[in-house]
Amino acid sequence: GEDVEQSLFLSVREGDSSVINCTYTDSSSTYLYWYKQEPGAGLQLLTYIFSNMDMKQDQRLTVLLNKKDKHLSLRIADTQTGDSAIYFCAESMDSGYALNFGKGTSLLVTP
Amino acid sequence: EAGVAQSPRYKIIEKRQSVAFWCNPISGHATLYWYQQILGQGPKLLIQFQNNGVVDDSQLPKDRFSAERLKGVDSTLKIQPAKLEDSAVYLCASSQTPQETQYFGPGTRLLVL
16 A cells, blocks of 8 residues: 655654654555554553544553545643653554555653 | 463574464454565554454465464464574454454564574
């Protein structure tokens, strides 16, 4: 599929907010996802948003969706060192609903 | 609820050898996916099963890769013969239906020398 774009790297201080951005490709995607991958581990689903929503909040996580610009963002409030990981944005593709992933954003949280 | 299980966790082989990976999805999940994740990239779909039938294998290099899910539960992915560029993490995921959330296993890390 076409590329889902993400910035590759983000560094924040502990306690600050992190914002990870993503531009997706398919305007007909039904769901958009954020997955977290820690070193040597599989993908952990963090949250997802249905395409008819603008925003979704789940504890420290806030997802914003701008369908017009095909832009998705993940905000992590009060970022902790345990949040250091790679974050993947993914869209569900039309046929079969398999996921089309971005290359991931490496988040580094410094004390 | 048990998650998606994969084995082995690590495998090192020489090029031109064969290798097989196994996946046991979450109980009751009819849809199973195999993804390939090359270092520094996001996962790419290789094949999608619905029960024991193939939904999408358009990205599977069929000259060397094969996959099956004979009884609609466990699945195996085989590479024969392996090339250096097959070095990657092979991730299995499952969902109750294609439209529902996919849950990923820990992956099998393959290194081809």
